[in-house]
Amino acid sequence: MKSNIETAEIAQPYAQALMSIAQSQNLAEQFGEDARALLNLLKNSAPLQNLIDNPFIQAERKKAVLTQILGDGANPYLRRFFLLLIDKRRLFFLEAILQQYLVLLRQLNQTVLAEVTSAIPLTEAQQQAVIDKVLAITNAHQVELETKIDRDLIGGLIIKVGSQVIDASLRGQLRRLSLRLT
Template identity: 65%
Template sequence: MDKRRIVFLEAICQQYLALLRKLTNTVLAEVTASTELSDRQRRDVIDKIKALTGAESVELKTDNDPDLIGGVIIKVGSQVFDASLRGQLRRIGISLTGAS
């Protein structure tokens, strides 16, 4: 019998994964890079995230954005670490316009 509950399935799965990550001390990190990350870069990013968050393990979700020019943007929960060239140029522009 179809009670049209299928629309709730994605939210239920997301909540389940969030609870599982909390139980296993795992964080989800969304990494956006200008190019595909190499295996070594992935390991380095995971090590940095572990050091910053104290998590035992890290689940990486990666995406590519050539507009970043270079570097990465890492989102962990509500925190955003912008180490991209685009972000650095934007911060320089803001500081220059604020100084005048």
């Protein structure tokens, strides 16, 4: 079982090392795209997640599978970094390392992450309105949207930027109205 504190303590130096490599080679954005793609793959592939989390699978097997997933087009620095994680028995922390790398990339680019939860998928115009609102609130240069669907909201949306939460959902309005009445 992964402890959040232990995971953060282990992931942070590896993410910083990956960022250092990326910056020295002017590949920070490319590594960011690769990190997002790999995180998406991990999220949607239970067998891959099992391979990474299972300590009984031999390192050579993990290396073979990871090399196959990355393909020939993968950046050699990134490939060597992942193989180093396997050699150091840190592949277990791959997801946390990639997430921390994306945090560092956002800081580098002065980008904020806005987690938007809505009852229905947002249109392009609605997404742009959310981005404009978040830019006005945070004074950031860019906004990265992470959207989720929650049918229980009934309508409206919830925007979370860092520790700040803007609840403009019907469920939230009904809850606030209920609190006022009681």
